[in-house]
Amino acid sequence: MKLRSADWYAGESRNSYIHRAWMRRGVPSDAFEGRPQIAIANTASDLTPCNAHLTEVAASVKNGVYEAGGIPLELPVVSLGETNVRPTAMLWRNLAAMATEEMLRANPIDGVVLLGGCDKTIPSLLMAAASVDIPAVVVPGGPMLNGTFRGVPLGCGTDVWRLSEEVRAGTLSQSDFIRSESAMIRSRGHCNTMGTASTMALVAEALGTVVPGVAGTPAPDSRLLEAAHGTGRLAVSLVAEDRRPSTFLTAGSFRNAIVALAAIGGSTNAVVHLLAIAGRLGLDLTLDDFDRIGSRVPVLVDLLPAGRFLMEDFHRAGGLRAVLREVRDLLDADALTITGKPLVDYLDDAPIWDPEVIRPRDAPLVAEGGIAVLRGNLAPSGALIKPAAASAHLLRHRGRAVVFDSIEDFQARIDDPSLDVDASSVLVLRGCGPRGYPGMPEVANMPLPKKLLAEGVRDMVRVCDGRMSGTAYGTVVLHVAPEAAAGGPLALVRTGDWITLDVEARRIDVDVPPDELARRAPDTQNFAAPARGWERLYIDHVQQADQGADLDFLRGSSGAEVLRESH
Template sequence: MGLRSEHWYAGDDRNAYIHRAWMRRGTPDDAFTRPQIAIANTASDLTPCNAHLNEVAASVSNGVYEAGGVPLNLPVVSLGETNVRPTAMLWRNMAAMAAEEMLRANPVDGVVLLGGCDKTIPALLMAAASVDIPAVVVPGGPMLTGTFRGVPLGCGTDVWRLSEEVRAGTLSQDAFAKSESAMIRSRGHCNTMGTASTMALVAEALGTIIPGVAGTPAPDSRLLEASHGTGKLIVELIEKDRRPSTFLTKANFHNAIVALAAIGGSTNAVVHLLAIAGRLGVDLTLDDFDRIGSGVPLLVDLQPAGRFLMEDFHRAGGLLAVLREVRDLLDPEALSVTGNPLVDHLDDAPIWDPEVIRSRTEPIIAEGGIAVLRGNLAPRGALIKPAAASPNLLQHRGKAVVFDSIEDFHARIDDPDLDVDADSVLVLRGCGPRGYPGMPEVSNMPLPKKLLEQGVRDMVRICDGRMSGTAYGTVVLHVAPEAAAGGPLGLVRTGDVIVLDVENRRIDVEAPDFLSRAPSEAMSKAFATPSRGWERLYIDHVLGADTGADLDFLVGSSGSEVTRESH
């Protein structure tokens, strides 16, 4: 099989001349007959978690050269979770589409995907799945653990915790401000089991990363060693025509779901895995997450569901040590990007610290997977992460306190006259893919100040948006259909009794007229109504959270063929 890049560089016609001449710039003649490797690089100073990826790219380049390929740096859309407004998720599909188009449009035979911050790895995998050329991921890795006043800080998780203590009056604003410079100790993404860490580990379980690499801290020299090795591997993938469609099957997603449950990973992984599967044509549904993951034991004692941080997780044995404990739950047929079954990499993967990674016989929670709820409030499903919730609230009955938008929520949540108590259920709507737009991470709503002052630290919260993987609490999220798509969440009224029953996978409103009501006019006025640009395109075409929130015209694969130009 010839190289894809030959369609640009081979031959004596004018087009081939132009392609070679403009790319030559000191390049030897034989460079145009070697595999051309794009390094899809999400490094950006405005994506602080990915700022070090240029150094990673250099190591990848060295490996590519060593294996006989030609490395080509390809900057792609970079989404920094902490900076972009209104939410990075608004542009995940745009980043995926842009990367896909650049890979298809350019003379490249394979691609190394450099991601780290939350949306970058999912977007790159969606792109690679759609263009279907050989591809492998290098994850940027988590930061090292920072400490403040002798206590380790989990970035994200401790932001939520400390900010609530300020609102409760138990921590001064000055102390909170001083913790800021200690929160981010080094390069790398969040050091909790947030979405960035989760997606790196899940991508390895999916088979798209060299086994044993995900979770390596960003400043660790072993990440550069692995990057070099990945540069060599991509040339092999081209030689063997090992493309995403040739080895990523339902079995790989099965293993990713098992891993997600065992590590206590972010609920955001659900919407990302559904989107990636949609690009591959793999029949993955919400019910698969409950069916496969609900009985998997939680083995990783990491924030936000536990005590430790990613540096500890790597030291304790990392993902392979976790997967070895649940080996019997994995699909043995699922291949890794190496060409071997993932399970073949588990034989020498001991647990080095049983406090951080528990054995199968001593799990943190016997059944730790994400639960999928249904009922008259969420006919197409909603999620809850029991490992991050309060056990006493997993079966709960309370009166709704409804907010029509995040702005409405902020305006009223700390009103001392708000009719709310510890048994109330906070309901926030208009925050789904279409409603905000982009499905922001607002589902873990801050609790009312007056209840925080009374010592309350968790309540049942329901939303059609997402929450950060670093967050915690008894939060029902990704409610589908969303309110902006006519979902029943738009029919809830303050005072309605809501029943949460996680054991029986139910979320219902107790009101005989519930589904026959008219939607709230105030809520409808709060929905986003952009008139132009990406937001307009997004709202017109985005699908629901229950299928991955991709755009309807991007589902599926377009392949690597491109219309030949004429100069």
């Protein structure tokens, strides 16, 4: 097989001379003679603390690539830290994917190892790899170890939401809340709950893009470095066998990812990411597939935010393969992994070591806990709810809307003692979709009114066109599409309207006659104003949540060919 990099390095022309000469800096003399050039797309950054250790992981990948006869080339790519980037990391996911795609295509590389951890990094890397379609494999950075505060394990993210609400309710002092800060993040790695980072690492393995058994390995665990070394070796063989994303990622692969997402009680954010990845591959994945395939799958993993334990416990209890073995009959048996073997081939020797953390199929945490897709006159193109993280008594509910037109409006009024709200009200936050904010921020799990917290209320129905953190919980209807800023019915809801939620019936409706809704004019003054640069491009081209919130001109693979020579 002719290597792609030979288009740069082979021959005696002036151009090949330039390419080789500038890359010679200490590499072996045969580095350009038939040896696969393997990029290591590294999202390490001191400003992405969950990914800061990936440079050490990259060193192990390099060793594996060298050992297998390849040439490793570290390629820093756009890194998105969920906790730091403003206004929201999701605004930049498509930019990170586009920039990585262009760098993979523009450079003389034959394959790539993708190093990601924090929420948007693995999705953006997979979107890029699917678009350029060269051999690619993921090494997830892994979760942090369990931290404790006052003798109780802390779930990073989830316990931020819980403890901050206790402060607002007056049941936890501000000083104790601040004391917990240093215990929240115990080690290197991403969130130790079943948040978006953990979810996307595990889903990427179920999809087939991670070596089976690797996802979920804690970041400080030396077995992660061993796996990174082995993945570097594998990357070289992927090039020899021309195993590209388009050759093994199929509808069956996405079926397995959806089953895994449901069984682990994973983040709702995985839906928008999987839709975007499938779109880059040209596969027809829809919201309805998530409900049809995953909504009746039992939740088997007892992890925060839906359960009790954390990712270190999950790894100890058997990890993803143990979960998938329990739902093996729901998986596509023909769907391949990056190794060339079907996913199901890795499930024979995958016992559950702790049935408290990973439940057997006949004793699930939630019998039917997969993400449910709702439709109705409030969400014609769909909305999501995660029943496993919701309150059972609110899954069928009718309440009076209390509407907020922006995050700023919400923050200004939610704790006003005169706000006309009670425990049965439905909090509605709009202007938070892909266009409206812009970037679809994680604000759907709105804090509850302080006066209701003081009364002991800990959950209410909330409706939003934005997202919520995968570490969050509550009865939250989110990803409402079309969003308010795109002309969706959410823009027409007024305070005092009655909203009906029926998860079993898969409905979310506002009880207003159609002719009355048609007469109403949306209030658009709080939606995102025209901007410059990336934000302008994003607002003009971003698709709705039900299509993955990708840019409309990036759907479908563009391939690896570079049409023009530079010299």
